Amino acid sequence: xxxxxxxxxxxxxxRHYSGSxxxxxxxxxxxxxxxxxxxxxxxxxxxxxxxxxxxxxEHILYRWSVSSSYVDYIGxxxxxxxxxxxxxxxxxxFHVDNTYNPDRWTRKxxxxxxxxxxxxxxxxxxxxxxxVLNSITKRNISTDEKGRNYVLSETGVRVFEDFRDNLIIxxxxxxIMEQGNRWRYKKGLVQGLSYLGSENSEDAITWNxxxxxxxxxxxxxxxxxFPFIYLTDEEYKNIQFAFWKEFPPPSSRTVREGNTHVxxxxxxxxxxxxxxxxxxSEISISTTYDSERDQIIRNIDxxxxxxxERDKEFYFVLLITKENVISINKxxxxxxxxxxxxxKIGSYRDDIGDYREVADHMYILYWEEICKTLRELxxxxxxxxxx
Numbered sequence: 001x002x003x004x005x006x007x008x009x010x011x012x013x014x015r016h017y018s019g020s021x022x023x024x025x026x027x028x029x030x031x032x033x034x035x036x037x038x039x040x041x042x043x044x045x046x047x048x049x050x051x052x053x054x055x056x057x058e059h060i061l062y063r064w065s066v067s068s069s070y071v072d073y074i075g076x077x078x079x080x081x082x083x084x085x086x087x088x089x090x091x092x093x094f095h096v097d098n099t100y101n102p103d104r105w106t107r108k109x110x111x112x113x114x115x116x117x118x119x120x121x122x123x124x125x126x127x128x129x130x131x132v133l134n135s136i137t138k139r140n141i142s143t144d145e146k147g148r149n150y151v152l153s154e155t156g157v158r159v160f161e162d163f164r165d166n167l168i169i170x171x172x173x174x175x176i177m178e179q180g181n182r183w184r185y186k187k188g189l190v191q192g193l194s195y196l197g198s199e200n201s202e203d204a205i206t207w208n209x210x211x212x213x214x215x216x217x218x219x220x221x222x223x224x225x226f227p228f229i230y231l232t233d234e235e236y237k238n239i240q241f242a243f244w245k246e247f248p249p250p251s252s253r254t255v256r257e258g259n260t261h262v263x264x265x266x267x268x269x270x271x272x273x274x275x276x277x278x279x280x281s282e283i284s285i286s287t288t289y290d291s292e293r294d295q296i297i298r299n300i301d302x303x304x305x306x307x308x309e310r311d312k313e314f315y316f317v318l319l320i321t322k323e324n325v326i327s328i329n330k331x332x333x334x335x336x337x338x339x340x341x342x343x344k345i346g347s348y349r350d351d352i353g354d355y356r357e358v359a360d361h362m363y364i365l366y367w368e369e370i371c372k373t374l375r376e377l378x379x380x381x382x383x384x385x386x387x
Contacts, residue, residue: 003041003079003118010082012073017096017176019066020181025075027096033064033110034102035092039084041116046077051112061107066172067162067180069192071116079118111338140189151190151199159190163197166204169211179244191313200280207243208265209370214241224373226273228363235268250305252348255281256289260302263319272307273315274299279367282326283318293344296330301345304358308351315361322366335362346347 006011011025019027030038043049054060064071104108139163141149149161163180164171180196183203196204212222219236222229231239245261266273276283276299283295298314307314320327334341338355345352352358 001217003081005080005082006076007040007078007080007085008072008075010085013082019096020178022068022181023066023104025176026064026068026071027098027100028077028094029064029071029078030032030100030102031092031094032085032088033107034100035088036106036110036114037085037088037115038116039081041079041118042077043375044117047112047115047117048376050074050077061111061307064103064107065162066177069163069184072192078115083147084202099309110268114360115362120231151193153190154188158186158199159193160192160197160199161193163194163204166197166199166201168208169215170207172370173211173326176211179203192198199331202277202279203244204283205279206277209315209374210241210264212241225370226363226365228319229271229273229317231268232270235270238269240267241265243249248305249302250345250349252303252349252350255293257287257298260298267312270312271315272303272310272312273317274303274320278318278320278324282324283330284331285330294330296327296334297341297344300341300358300362301349304352305349313361314358315363317365319365319367322368328364331362333366335359 007029008021008025011028012021014024017024032340050060058333059068060070060073060318064074109145135239141151143149144158146165148165150158150165152286153159153162155204160166164176167176170176176196178193183195185193187189192200197206215226217236218239219233222239242265243263244266245262247262248259249257263277264275266275273293275296287293287295287298296318300314304314304317318331322328336359338359341358342352342355346355
């Protein structure tokens with residue numbers, strides 16, 4: 001029996017498992033290690049390299065969590081026979097949502113004594129793993145007062161080694177795991193770490209705040225956070241939230257454009273609400289294929305088009321800090337003169353009759369206001385429930 005692909009590539013191909021490639025690879029890697037699976041190989045050169053790096057950084061073999069970039073590296077240097085591994089996983093009743101955690105001795109023994117050596121390792125073109133690992137082994141890892149490991153970027157921003165350390169709620173939810181594993185730094189001292197692990201992460205603050213609020217009935221907090229959007233009782237009963245949902249551009253737009261990732265989407269039977277979140281950064285003033293298309297007009301264009309297709313009212317909310325002056329000015333540029341919106345999208349959007357209505361449904365919301373609202377709520381509850 002000979003190997004036909006890397007473990008990493010095998011995990012990329014397993015579409016029937018839920019979760020990202022890293023999530024699947026982490027689960028399978030820990031499982032086959034714990035079960036001491038033998039039909040697996042690595043090259044002599046690769047094993048010696050891992051052995052050398054292991055002597056300086058034990059996490060290479062001891063940290064294979066669903067958020068660890070070491071999973072990518074090890075998975076990319078192990079070769080398997082896909083048919084045999086599929087049969088083994090089925091026979092041993094592997095389940096991707098179960099956690100398998102072999103002890104340190106088992107991990108070390110399995111990799112160095114059970115994993116077989118190939119005389120000649122096929123060229124691995126799946127991932128540029130080596131450059132990632134070089135960054136990992138060279139960077140300095142510090143620990144904060146809560147025991148969380150982090151790396152300081154070149155600009156002095158803390159990025160947690162495990163992005164889940166930056167979360168306060170539902171840290172292992174599939175939605176946040178997918179987002180955390182999808183977007184990673186490609187260079188510098190934080191190469192390979194997740195954007196979600198940054199202390200300046202807009203995604204992390206969006207998740208922490210709104211995921212926490214969603215634990216309570218929407219009718220108890222929505223109007224306090226979004227006082228400018230009125231919802232009926234029926235809408236409250238049928239409201240849906242989605243983090244980082246993708247929407248295609250209008251079909252009538254001829255300029256090439258990918259899907260728009262919306263930070264938070266709120267949808268009711270009558271309304272579609274796009275919430276674009278900024279924290280330390282400003283809105284993008286251009287897109288990949290159109291230097292004249294900024295992030296605000298793109299959200300308005302995509303959102304209003306989608307809402308028209310669904311026969312719903314569209315609302316756009318820009319959630320920022322009061323220090324985001326560039327974003328505020330750009331927002332008001334469109335809000336105060338709706339004809340500027342028409343100048344940008346009117347040539348192909350014949351489904352919009354009144355651009356003043358589009359502008360009337362645009363709102364700025366400040367993080368400072370949300371903080372004040374939540375503080376008042378905390379004080380209120382503190383009076384009701386003394387600790």
